[in-house]
Amino acid sequence: MQAVFASRARDEGKSARTRARLMDAAVGVFAREGIEAASVNEIAQAADVANGTFYNHFKDKDEIVGSVAFAMARDVAARLDEAMQDLEDADERTSFATRQFIELATSAPEWGRALVDAVWHLPALRRQVSAYARADIDRGVRDGVFKVEVDDLLVDLFASMVLMAVFLRLEGEEGADTGARVAEHQLRMLGVSAARAKRVAWRTLTPLSLVE
Amino acid sequence: MQAVFASRARDEGKSARTRARLMDAAVGVFAREGIEAASVNEIAQAADVANGTFYNHFKDKDEIVGSVAFAMARDVAARLDEAMQDLEDADERTSFATRQFIELATSAPEWGRALVDAVWHLPALRRQVSAYARADIDRGVRDGVFKVEVDDLLVDLFASMVLMAVFLRLEGEEGADTGARVAEHQLRMLGVSAARAKRVAWRTLTPLSLVE
DNA sequence: CCCATAATTGGGATGTCTCTCAATTTCTGC
DNA sequence: GCAGAAATTGAGAGACATCCCAATTATGGG
Structure with missing residues (x-):
């Protein structure tokens, strides 16, 4: 897995870094499960982040x-x-x-x-x-x-x-x-x-x- | 909506007719919601049939x-x-x-x-x-x-x-x-x-x- | 080093989905 | 038109999803 977003956000604030981690994780989950079958829980877990953290960064799955x-x-x-x-x-x-x-x-x-x-x-x-x-x-x-x-x-x-x-x-x-x-x-x-x-x-x- | 399967099964036994109704209903639901988002409940409802009836005819959604x-x-x-x-x-x-x-x-x-x-x-x-x-x-x-x-x-x-x-x-x-x-x-x-x-x-x- | 602010946590309220099953209704051959 | 078989019903157990929120932890400017 290439953490493309995360590697680019390395020098930004914490919020931006977490957001990037979530996006990288989402790419992996989307690829594995398909976009529709992917769940917010799965993305959060893949990003090593609590479920609630997802919602600090994205309104819902559509947004990410x-x-x-x-x-x-x-x-x-x-x-x-x-x-x-x-x-x-x-x-x-x-x-x-x-x-x-x-x-x-x-x-x-x-x-x-x-x-x-x-x-x-x-x-x-x-x-x-x-x-x-x-x-x-x-x-x-x-x-x-x-x-x-x-x-x-x-x-x-x-x-x-x-x-x-x-x-x-x-x-x-x-x-x-x-x-x-x-x-x-x-x-x-x-x-x-x-x-x-x-x-x-x-x-x-x-x-x-x-x-x- | 064209009931293609049902119209063809008109002269068959009850089981075949219900099965055909479910398949016609499924076509409509798949078209409206997409195959992945479609639920068994929705298909059964669209076929005017109880939820349990679906499972007499198909093992699960993949099968239909x-x-x-x-x-x-x-x-x-x-x-x-x-x-x-x-x-x-x-x-x-x-x-x-x-x-x-x-x-x-x-x-x-x-x-x-x-x-x-x-x-x-x-x-x-x-x-x-x-x-x-x-x-x-x-x-x-x-x-x-x-x-x-x-x-x-x-x-x-x-x-x-x-x-x-x-x-x-x-x-x-x-x-x-x-x-x-x-x-x-x-x-x-x-x-x-x-x-x-x-x-x-x-x-x-x-x-x-x-x-x- | 401290503290106001920002970010994160995870448990839970609420909802939906799948699949089962005992009870009930409908068919069908005699 | 009746008895046994076949089909249907719908309530509910269990799994899992979304999204919220009060409590906790981390961050970074002065």
Whole structure:
């Protein structure tokens, strides 16, 4: 288990540290039990904290679900943005984001499971993810790299493909090349030529990590 | 609410009829509350039956979930097979199945919601759905209609696209042409030419229904 | 080092859920 | 239309969840 929130809150006040512990614990419980089946008691216990302490920090389970999910999404987006600074071409960016997201979720399975689960529970999160993905896709259309009409449906289909890919990797049903294969499909769907899609989607990838 | 199971069990013994009533009720509750949040009490109440009666017919909630989900899948498959009898070309069949499934789930929203939810809860169901979809896809490869290598990942990606499409239609975020658009994407992913994919995926469609 | 404030604790009131079972009602074959 | 079998009923035991709150413990500025 990676205590991502706690390690980042190490230098903050006690309240913030406890809150972070609860959020890390929640990620683990959500991954193990699923968000719906998770109970406040379980989260508190996993965080080594009394039941009542939970309610000093969160109104109820929904609130911690939201906090955890949006924080995870923000972190992943920040990591991707940072790593993509130097990438100019929209097809490179789209492929990179797809592949790194899948690998990130796979390499931190608790985060992966919790995040995938959360996307289905929180419509607002799904919309945010779609909007994020869409930025680079629109960029590609503007630059003439993608030669198709892009609409919400296409972006949501991409999202569903990525979620399925993460799910399959977490279940052990697919292997390390899954990200590249999904990215290649996506580039083809965006009108990129077969040759270029293959070249871009299969570039060597340096793994990212969520903690520095 | 369509009492699909009950209407089919009309001429059977009392036990079978009560069982069918419970299954219809379960579909409604699963759709409204989600499978996980649904309680046995709620299902019994919706079926107009005492709590204890439930346990004469099902060991617990998991058992009715399985029964309902697999029965729904079997019904949909039977309906599709029946309607596709005359379709020979694999691209026509694939497109037809995708579109009809999406429309079927949309026109019977309770079934649609319950089924989509169930696919994520029951790995065995997802595998069964994938296997079903794969039959026509493999047929297309054999016949030379689809000019790509087909593997499990591609089939699962198709499944995820269809599930997302159903979800978006049920949420009212996409309209009646969703099925055709998804089918067109799928045919393109299978190597069908743009012109033919457009022609096949946008044929006029006669709506199917789950009850005769 | 002290004390006001903040944070934590854990027990308990209240509610819901699952599953059982003895009593009762409904079926069905003769 | 009756007797035995089958199905149904609903109250309740037991497990567990949420959320509150009075008592206790920790924190950190002066």
